[in-house]
Amino acid sequence: MTVKLLFRVASILLVALPSCSKNEDPPVPVTVVxxxxxxxxxxxxxxxxxxxxxxxxxxxxQDSDTPPELALLSHTGEFLKKIYIKNVWNRDWEDMAIAxxxxxxxxxxxxxxxxxxxxxxxxxxIYRFPEPSRLVDTVFSFEKIxxxxxxxxxxxxxxxxxxxxxxxxxxxxxxxLSRVYVLNYPYSLSTVNTVxxxxxxxxxxxxxxxxxxxxxxxxxxxxADINYYPVSPGESMSAVLKKNFTKLPYQxxxxxxxxxxxxxxxxxxxxxxxxxxxxxxxxxxx
Numbered sequence: 333m334t335v336k337l338l339f340r341v342a343s344i345l346l347v348a349l350p351s352c353s354k355n356e357d358p359p360v361p362v363t364v365v366x367x368x369x370x371x372x373x374x375x376x377x378x379x380x381x382x383x384x385x386x387x388x389x390x391x392x393x394q395d396s397d398t399p400p401e402l403a404l405l406s407h408t409g410e411f412l413k414k415i416y417i418k419n420v421w422n423r424d425w426e427d428m429a430i431a432x433x434x435x436x437x438x439x440x441x442x443x444x445x446x447x448x449x450x451x452x453x454x455x456x457x458i459y460r461f462p463e464p465s466r467l468v469d470t471v472f473s474f475e476k477i478x479x480x481x482x483x484x485x486x487x488x489x490x491x492x493x494x495x496x497x498x499x500x501x502x503x504x505x506x507x508x509l510s511r512v513y514v515l516n517y518p519y520s521l522s523t524v525n526t527v528x529x530x531x532x533x534x535x536x537x538x539x540x541x542x543x544x545x546x547x548x549x550x551x552x553x554x555x556a557d558i559n560y561y562p563v564s565p566g567e568s569m570s571a572v573l574k575k576n577f578t579k580l581p582y583q584x585x586x587x588x589x590x591x592x593x594x595x596x597x598x599x600x601x602x603x604x605x606x607x608x609x610x611x612x613x614x615x616x617x618x
Contacts, residue, residue: 362580362581362599362616362617362618363616363617364581364583364614364615364616364617365614365615365617366612366613366614366615367408367409367612367613367614367615368409368610368611368612368613369405369409369411369603369610369611369612369613370409370410370411371606371610371611373403373411373414374392374394374403374405374411374603374611375394375605375606375611376394376395376398376605376606377392377393377394377395377589377590377603377604377605377611378393378394378395378425378426378427378489378589378590378605379392379393379425379426379427379428379443379444379540379589379590380392380393380428380590380591380592380601380603381428381429381430381441381542381592382430382545382592382593382594382595382601383404383430383463383595384430384439384463384595385439385463385464385465385466386404386465386466387595388406388407389404389405389406389407389412389466390404390405390406390407390592390601390613391403391404391428391430391441392404392405392590392603393422393425393428393443394422394425395422395424395425395426395447395605396422396423396424396425396447397422397423397424398422399414399416399422400416400417400418400420400421400422400425401414401415401416401417402414402415402417402441402443402471403415404466405613407594407601407613407615408613409612409613412466413466413469415464415468415469415470415471416469416470416471417443417459417461417470417471417474418470418471418472419472420459420474420476421445422445423445423447423453423457424445424446424447424448424449425443425444425445425447426444426445426446426447426488426489426490426539426589427443427444427446427489427490427491427540427541428441428442428443428444429441429442429491429492429493429542429543430442430463431493431495431498431543432493432495432498433460433493433498434498434518438462438463439462439463440460440461440462440463441460441461441462441463441464442458442459442460442491442493442500443458443459443460444456444457444458444488444491444502445457445458445459446458446488446489446491446502447487447488447489448485448486448487448488449487451484451485451486451487452485453485454480455478455479455480455524456478456479456480456488457476457477457478457479458476458477458479458491458500459474459475459476459477460474460475460476460477461473461474461475475521476521477500477515477519477520477521477525478523478524478525479502479515479519479524479525479526479527480524480525480526480527481513481526481527481529482526482527482528482529483529486504486506486507486511487504487505487506488502488503488504488505489503489505489538489539489540489589490502490503490505490538490539490540490541490552490553491503491541492541492543492550492569493543494568494569495543495547496566496567496568497516497517497568498517498518499514499515499516499517499568499569500514500515500517500519501513501514501515501530501569501570501573502514502515502527503533503538503541503552504538505536505537505538505539506536506537507532507536508536509532509533509534509535509536510532510533510535510536510537510538511529511531511532511533512529512530512531512532512533512570512573513527513528513529513530514527514528514530514570515527515528516528530570531573531574533552533573535554535559536554537554537555537556538552538553538554539553539554539555539588539589540552540553540589540590540591541553541591542591542592542593542600543563543593544563544593544597545593545594545595545596545597546597547563547565548562548563548564548565549561549562549563549593550563550569550572550573551580551591551593551600552573552577553588553589553591553602555587555588555589556582556584557579557582558579558580558581558582558591558600558602559577559578559579559580560577560578560579560580561573561575561577562575580600580616581616582602582616583614585602585603585604585612585614586604586605586609587604587605588602588603588604588605589604589605590602590603590604594615598617598618599615599616599617599618600615600616601613601614601615601616602614602616
């Protein structure tokens, strides 16, 4: 999002408000450790994923109209490098994931370009490519999954790749209630796909989503909360998102959009955008 003043104000207010869900908070003790992130390299984090090819590092991408790059941050917030993705535009990148794809032996990076503040774009994109190592400087090739909605424009900042089916679930942000759409696999890489509307969530303002590494839990983030859904083996994400949820501990951040579980299953990270306060990488250890 390039124009974010209203969203910034809203995020500050939301963080200050108590949770309003009828679901009870989980009685799970969590220790929060915050690591400062030096200014200048990752100032507008929008999506994040724990790297499998580079243990101990997080992939982070920035928000709209920044260079088409992925940054590598250590688990303690130190910047390592950026990897450029050639021949692609960061129109409004909003979320990312590492998941399986057409080759089940490969871990793929998925990046979603589906933000739409002004409801003006006729289609949206998800880019997919094998996860690179830290020795790579440029990604030269990728697959582009283009899609449109069946009912007009939407601003979306979260998606999930279903590990059982490779279906992609898109969750909108600024509808009265966040809407869930699905792009069923296999999807076309040469024509524009149309996602199917499924249902509304009982809340709005979704800005990120992440699956646990064992695929037995799903986090859906708003500016104020991280809603946690239990996942049964083989259960579709459609069924998961209809279940009751609890809230994971979250201390609140200014414009906090990025969330990911650690690959070791011991916790999760969140990361906000630099606006007024300095950015910290926050690790929640179970």
